[in-house]
Amino acid sequence: MLPLRSLPLLLALSLPATALTVPHLAGTTEIKTVPKRIVVLEFGFMDALAKLGVKPVGIAADGDSANEVLPHLRKYYGPSIPSVGNRHAPSLEKILALKPDLIIADENDHKAIYAQLSRIAPTLLFRSYRGTYKDQLDQFEVISKIVGKEALGKAVLTDHRSLFSKVRATSSPKAGKVVVGVLTPTGFYVHSDKSYVGSLLESLGRDNPTRMRDDQTQYLLSLEGLSALNPDTLIVLYNDEHQSAFDRFKAEPLVRALPAGKQNRVYAFNRDRWAKGRGVIGLEGILSDIFSSRVLSGKAAK
Known part of the structure; x- marks a missing residue:
């Protein structure tokens, strides 16, 4: 078995015909034919299949119902697709009942049950929940080959890179240091340069001064800690039910004293859309x- 954190997400075409040997974070798995009954246990994998026009036989979501998926995925995954429970703790019994021929699981949430999942069906372990922007694209490319949609996958990635370049053109050094985090009533959870959103901002040409802490890509940060990062642009992610928490946060003297606060460069976006919206x-x-907000341009927020 190969080391969990050193294995690149590359697809080795080492077997003839449609058979593939797939390296992943728990070793390698041989897939002899194109899978027809796929169970996916994290949003990034659901996103990939949706973009490729492949319907899984089961999904895990934010709750126990298939309706509890992200809004932008609901048109692909409604109540017609069975739920196998919460993505952080899926039901092995429900997965077994669906008789999958492939399971795509997440390292952060499912490493502990990988052996059990593998006894049900061939299981791939990828890094989505705590993965970087690059991880999402690498995994999409691998999945497109596994499901026999390699040509479509390449076309999708070409379109994505075109959009990415268009957005990167709006990024300016005037935005300075950019810090991003999720705000809840319990505090501000900053996203490091190795997190999904943090690494995306770095790829777009901006400096994210937040580094990993105790091997965590995202963690609770005090207002004093945020002040020490001294961001020129601050991106706050929260859902509508936490509007009052955002109003209090933005009014905090330490937030107002930041370069981002003084120059009115505190931007707010939907938490689920940004922090959970993994995949193409x-x-x-x-x-x-x-692109529409020009958050990385260095201009004041509207």
Whole structure:
């Protein structure tokens, strides 16, 4: 078995015909034919299949119902597709009942049950929940080959790179240091340069001064800690039910004293859309927000 954190997400075409040997974070898995009954346990993998026009036989979501998926995925995954429970703790019994021929699981949430999942069906372990922007694209490319949609996958990635370049053109050094995090009533959870959103901003040419802490790509940060980062642009992610928490946060003296606060460069976006919207479809929404808001241009927020 190969080391969990050192294995690149590359697809080795080492077997004839449609058979593939797929390296992933728990070793390698041989897939002899194009899978027809796929169960996916994290949003990034759901996104990939949706973009490729492949319907899984089961999904995990934010709750126990298939309706509890992200809004931008609901048109692909409604109540007609069975739920196998919460993506952080899926039901092995429900997965087994669906008789899958492939399971795509997440390292952060499913490493502990990988052996059990593998006894049900061939299981691939990728890094989505705590993965970077690059991880999402690499995994999409691998999945497109596994499901026999390699040509479509390449076309999708070409379109994505075109959109990415268009958005990157709006990024300016005037935006300075950019810090991004999720705001809840319990505090501000900053996203490091190795997180999904943090690494996306770095790829778009901006400096994210937040580094990993205790091997965590995202973590709770005090207002004093945020002040020490001294961001020129601050991106706050929250859902509508936490509007009052955002109003209090933005009014905090330490936030107002930041360069971002003084220059009115505190931007707010939907938490689910940004922090959970992994995959090419999710990225379309995030990049659209970045382009329309000009958050990386160095201009004041509207």
